[in-house]
Amino acid sequence: EVQLLESGGGLVQPGGSLRLSCVDSGFTFSSHTMTWVRQAPGKGLEWVSGISASGGNTYYADSVKGRFTISRDNSKNTLYVQMNSLRAEDTAVYYCAKDRGSAFPKWGMDVWGQGTTVTVSS
Amino acid sequence: QSALTQPPSASGSPGQSVTISCTGTSSDVGSYNYVSWYQLHPGKAPKLMIYEVSQRPSGVPDRFSGSKSGNTASLTVSGLQAEDEADYYCSSYAGSNNLVFGTGTKVTVL
Numbered sequence: 001e002v003q004l005l006e007s008g009g010g011l012v013q014p015g016g017s018l019r020l021s022c023v024d025s026g027f028t029f030s031s032h033t034m035t036w037v038r039q040a041p042g043k044g045l046e047w048v049s050g051i052s053a054s055g056g057n058t059y060y061a062d063s064v065k066g067r068f069t070i071s072r073d074n075s076k077n078t079l080y081v082q083m084n085s086l087r088a089e090d091t092a093v094y095y096c097a098k099d100r101g102s103a104f105p106k107w108g109m110d111v112w113g114q115g116t117t118v119t120v121s122s
Numbered sequence: 123q124s125a126l127t128q129p130p131s132a133s134g135s136p137g138q139s140v141t142i143s144c145t146g147t148s149s150d151v152g153s154y155n156y157v158s159w160y161q162l163h164p165g166k167a168p169k170l171m172i173y174e175v176s177q178r179p180s181g182v183p184d185r186f187s188g189s190k191s192g193n194t195a196s197l198t199v200s201g202l203q204a205e206d207e208a209d210y211y212c213s214s215y216a217g218s219n220n221l222v223f224g225t226g227t228k229v230t231v232l
Contacts, residue, residue, distance in 0.1 A: 004167075037168075037223075044125065044211060044223055044224070044225050044226040045160070045162075045168070045211050045213075045223040045226070046223060047213070047221040047222070047223060050221075059219045061220070061221075062123070095167070095168065097168070100173060104215070104219050104221075105221060106154070106215035106221060107156065107173060107174070108156075108158040108170050108172075108173025108174065108177075108179075109158070109160075109168075109170060110170045110173070110179055112167040112168045112169070112170075113167060114166070114167050115167070
């Protein structure tokens with residue numbers, strides 16, 4: 001069954017903003033680090049951002065630092081990423097994923113969503 | 123942080139074994155036992171196949187195994203089956219709250 005469901009993708013102009021959401025239908029959302037991983041067309045996977053189980057610690061790849069903000073609402077089992085100042089190179093399928101740990105996402109991401117597509121183009 | 127290096131492709135006949143390498147540096151693969159492997163089928167959610175270098179999540183067949191030597195991690199698929207045809211990516215913790223993925227390998231079952 002689908003446990004993580006992303007939404008919010010779409011077409012946006014360069015410099016624009018978009019907010020992605022990821023709802024977890026499981027029962028352990030608040031115990032695990034959550035992450036965003038993206039895959040640009042024809043390219044490999046790229047880690048984008050992560051947030052600890054409590055939400056107290058956030059982590060970003062250099063490529064998005066200062067432009068993306070990750071957050072979570074454990075009462076709603078929902079992960080977010082606010083993406084500002086979008087660039088053409090941000091065009092990708094964005095996956096949310098649940099890490100096996102509760103701090104930095106280094107323990108292996110064992111639950112993934114199907115992804116949502118973000119296209120940055122004029 | 124540069125991507126980990128994987129061969130673009132690998133192949134084998136059904137029943138054979140294939141090994142995919144994932145080469146990093148002493149700052150990532152060589153320093154930490156936080157190497158994971160993911161399987162990607164087109165249009166499907168990625169799947170965790172190996173974590174912490176050699177640990178298999180429940181439900182992953184024991185045909186999949188992982189190892190590490192120095193700065194290079196490896197994923198071996200034994201007894202290849204048609205459904206193993208997919209893209210495979212490694213990832214490694216790289217210190218300083220950084221995670222790096224590999225360049226990806228397309229496995230073809232001949």
